[in-house]
Amino acid sequence: MIGDQFSKSGFVVLPGMLDAGELQVVDSALNGVTAGRSGARQMLALDWCTALAKNVRQQLVAAGLIPFDHVAVQCTFFEKSREHNWLVSLHQDMSIPVRCRVDNAELTGWSEKDGGLYVQPPVVVLEQLVALRLHIDECGADDGALKVVPGSHGKGRLREVDKTLIRDELGELLCPVAAGGGMAMRPLLLHASSKATGCSSRRVLHFLFGPTRLRFGLEWAAVR
Numbered sequence: 001m002i003g004d005q006f007s008k009s010g011f012v013v014l015p016g017m018l019d020a021g022e023l024q025v026v027d028s029a030l031n032g033v034t035a036g037r038s039g040a041r042q043m044l045a046l047d048w049c050t051a052l053a054k055n056v057r058q059q060l061v062a063a064g065l066i067p068f069d070h071v072a073v074q075c076t077f078f079e080k081s082r083e084h085n086w087l088v089s090l091h092q093d094m095s096i097p098v099r100c101r102v103d104n105a106e107l108t109g110w111s112e113k114d115g116g117l118y119v120q121p122p123v124v125v126l127e128q129l130v131a132l133r134l135h136i137d138e139c140g141a142d143d144g145a146l147k148v149v150p151g152s153h154g155k156g157r158l159r160e161v162d163k164t165l166i167r168d169e170l171g172e173l174l175c176p177v178a179a180g181g182g183m184a185m186r187p188l189l190l191h192a193s194s195k196a197t198g199c200s201s202r203r204v205l206h207f208l209f210g211p212t213r214l215r216f217g218l219e220w221a222a223v224r
Contacts, residue, residue, distance in 0.1 A: 003064040010153030010189040011175070017059055017134060018180040026052065026136055030077070030203060041097075041114045043075035043205065050224045056132055056182070056207055065184050066130050066209050072224040073097065074208040080144045080196050087195045090149075090163050093131065093187035094120045096208070097221040104216050116221055121214075123156050126187050129210045133183040136203040140176045143202040146183065147172050149190035156188070163190060 006012045018026065029048045033040070043049045053072035060066045074097050095109060095118040102119075109120035139145045149167045152158075158166060167190060177183050185191070187208075196202060212223060 001064070006065055006184060009150040011148050011150070011183060011185040012065070013175060013177055014059070014063065014182040014184060015178060016180055017056065017182040020180070022055075023136065023180050026205075030136065039079070040077040041074070041116060043077050044072060044222050044224050049075055049205070052134075052205070053207055053224050056134060057209060059182075060130065060132060060184065060209065063184075067211075069212060070130070070209045071212055072207055073210050073220045073222060074206075076206045078202075078204045078206060080193075080202040087144075088191075088193045090167060090190055090192040092158060092190060094126065094157070096121060096125070096129070096210075096218075098214075099219040099221050102217045106216055107218070119218070121216065121218065123188070125215055125218075126157075129187050129208060131185050131187055132207045132209065133177070133185070134205040134207065135177045135179055135181050135183070136205065137201055138179045139202045139204070141174060142197045143200055144193045144196040145174055145176045145202075147174050147192050147194070148185070149173075152190040153186035153188040158190070166190060 002012055033046065044053060053075060057066070057070070057072055061068055095111065097116050098119050101110060101117065106122050107119050111118045133146070149170050149172055151170050152166050155166055175183055214220065
């Protein structure tokens with residue numbers, strides 16, 4: 001079952017989350033707001049993206065990948081192409097977007113990005129979250145597809161020195177995803193990506209889902 005695979009590996013590829021018509025609608029919407037940009041963090045502020053988040057959420061709930069009370073709390077746009085090309089080293093996603101600063105020794109790594117406030121919460125919070133990378137374009141090996149370390153999400157918060165050791169122990173897997181497909185993953189899953197070597201564009205909407213209420217007095221910056 002998908003849920004069992006997700007629990008064990010920390011990720012699962014979900015083909016066909018959007019059909020051709022839905023992809024065309026999203027493509028048109030993105031062209032209107034992201035032209036010439038390689039990324040944007042505040043996508044949930046857009047009505048069409050909020051509606052898309054609800055569609056994605058329903059599919060994740062139906063697949064047993066998130067609880068019914070989980071909501072979309074962030075959506076980030078990425079585009080990797082010949083004009084906007086980069087590599088991402090092996091890492092875990094540790095920061096979440098919050099409304100305001102809270103004075104608590106358990107909360108670290110406060111930062112501001114694109115006008116938003118972010119913090120690194122304890123593992124007990126990160127373990128509740130699920131990210132969904134929705135692919136608007138075909139993403140193969142030449143397009144900088146994500147590489148993941150299956151099962152590494154169960155290792156907790158890793159020190160830099162331990163990340164390559166865990167990758168060598170558990171192995172690394174390339175995850176191509178077709179246009180309209182998604183990849184659900186735990187933020188603590190070790191992942192990386194290479195530069196694109198082809199001539200195509202790889203656009204991704206990266207949604208983050210979590211419980212409505214957070215621990216440690218934190219509040220989400222946005223809830224959809």
